[in-house]
Amino acid sequence: ETGVTQTPRHLVMGMTNKKSLKCEQHLGHNAMYWYKQSAKKPLELMFVYNFKEQTENNSVPSRFSPECPNSSHLFLHLHTLQPEDSALYLCASSQASVEYGRSYEQYFGPGTRLTVT
């Protein structure tokens, strides 16, 4: 495997289900990101991890729970979602930011298309 992979590619879940999205990067990076992209909306940053530490949480509802067990893997645990959470969820990775104000080119996975029924 090369680059950034995401599984599953498509997911349909009910509002009472619990599921997890997985992301793995094979680029030797130390920063990973979750984004949400809804139809006709800008890219929304959800979470940022630098060296496995969460550095950003952009007011994301608690029904989304990230986990970063090591610098190569990132999970997004989902529970009791709402229909408006249906979107494309993108994972990205980059070289980690060690200098204040600096961030680097991000490499994206193919995304998980999530539908909440």
Next chain:
Amino acid sequence: ELKVEQNPLFLSMQEGKNYTIYCNYSTTSDRLYWYRQDPGKSLESLFVLLSNGAVKQEGRLMASLDTKARLSTLHITAAVHDLSATYFCAVPTNYQLIWGAGTKLIIKP
């Protein structure tokens, strides 16, 4: 707070024409990134602009960066249908990139 604005947000053009997409940002940055997204697909890196006056070209696309004006441009020369996509610019800040809203480009035969 850093803000990134792209214009236009939507552009429909004929094949063979030239056009420019603009990306303005509100605070100092010495680098900027351009990405492409095809419908239903993920984002793909196009250009990394690392300094004032940087210019990068790939095929019919050319990107430039003017850090003093806080402006980047993405110029399309003699557009062809397969350049139809949404183009995003992004500016780095603390631990993240700040993204423009994207320019949806449709090129008609």
